[in-house]
Amino acid sequence: MPASAAPTIAIIGGGLSGLALAIFVARLLPDATIKIYEVRPADQPSSWGTINMTPNALRVLDRLGVYKTIAPQGYNFDNLTMLNHNLDLFASVPIANVAEFGYQSLRIERRLIHAALLKEARSKPQIEILYDRKCTGITDSPSSSTVSITFSSGETVTADLLIACDGIHSTVRKSFVSDPAAREAHFMNQLSIGGFITAAEIAEYSPKNVTYPIMMFAPESQTGANFMLWPYTHDGQNLTFFTTLPKETEEADWKAAYDDKQKLKDILMETFSAPDSPWNTLVKRTIELSDASKYRHWAFYKHTLPEKFYSDSGRVIIIGDAAHAMPPSGGQGGAMAFEDAETLAYTLAYTLRDSNGSSRLGSATALENLQKWSDHRLQRLRTIAELNARMTSLRKAGNGFVGGVLFAVKMWVIWIMSWLGVLGRTRRAVNNYDAKKEAEVLFGEAITKME
Secondary structure, three states: HHHEEEEEEEOOOOOHHHHHHHHHHHHHHOOOHHHHHHHHOOOOOOOOOOOEEEEHHHHHHHHOHHHHHHHOOOOEOOEEEEOOOOOEEEEEOOOHHHHHEOOOOEEEEEEHHHHHHHHHOOOOOEEEEEEOOOOEEOOOOOOOOOOOEOOOOOOOEEEEEEEEEOOOOOHHEEEEEEEOHHHHOOEEEEEEEEEEEEEOHHHHOOOOOOOOOOOEEEEEHHHHOHHHHHHHOOOOEEEEEEEEOOOOOOOOOOHOOOHHHHHHHHHHHHHHOOOOOOHHHHHHHHHHOOHHHOOOEEEEOOOOOOOEEEEOOOOOEEEHHHHHHHHHHHHOOOHHHHHHHHHHHHHHHHHHHHHHHHHHHOOHHHHHHHHHHHHHHHHHHHHHHHHHHHHHHHHOEEOOHHHHHHHHHHHHHHHHHHOHHHHHHHHHHHHHHHHHHHHHHHHHHHHHOOO
């Protein structure tokens, strides 16, 4: 592709999806100029906490060349153990395995994945990362050959193509979807609170012969509906714990509201260690022994899916949470972003990798290809959203007598679903997705010759 036809691509957001996309595009469109604009400072490039990666995500990370680096740093597992609040076992739910999917599931610190992707991105000379860049608006018109991007500093830049990975409260999404107010992220009245503990600290309270990770359920909302303990280091000795609680009011500033981490620990102490609490000693002691300074919280937000993930001009595209945010209860938010990145990269390469290069942006062919990609991703996301809704429902609390009845029903439903193989079919629908093969279905086997 001649240099004069090489596209300039701006990526808003240097998180997991933005870096993954940049690496794929640099590989598939080696003459492209790629600039990533990240709101965070260079010395704090990633958020912290842990994330779960299922085989559909790990397949993408393997193609990016980072899976073998990160796998030994996280906790690899096959099953999720489900217990009630008395530590009675009622299900061991298969999540992933090498024999069936090529990968186990992986729980790992988010910053480790980010660091591996950042290293890979920095090895590509056509990728430049600029920090302290907060996007405040864009100008995009079907009649224009470029997109204009404005930052909070007053700086304005242009690019042939803008891809937004700027999260659930995306500035870019609001700029081009129809009825932006209807697609504003809204609070789901649920708050997750968690912290960290070591396996050694709670060993004497843990049930014997029970394999981590474990998810525990109880019936009463006033004592918490669920509690999870999940290893995130390779040896299984470092655990993250978290729960989801109802919260009626939204905070104007979540960070400021819980700047005092002791406040978060106090909420869990009051919730799980009340005098009438039915919860087991393992849960109570985990909270009591944990370090308040390491607590964190997640407010559950989601927004309505747009009709399509690209603007009318075809020069603005959204992926990840900006396109389809969902609560973390299904454990697929990160995976969906990685799937987006790989499938979009193949779509762009298929569209632009010829002698016409960037001149094809905005053409009827380019728009047709983007529509194929967007329609495919929307169908996939609706499937995942159904799974996510079921998991969110499982983690909701009931209250009083009704809560107790619903709790018993919930336990039976999980057991029956496991016994009938329903959870297995769901697992396969999630884990078997192969972004490269899906791109081949959309655009033909020529995709395989692009690398």
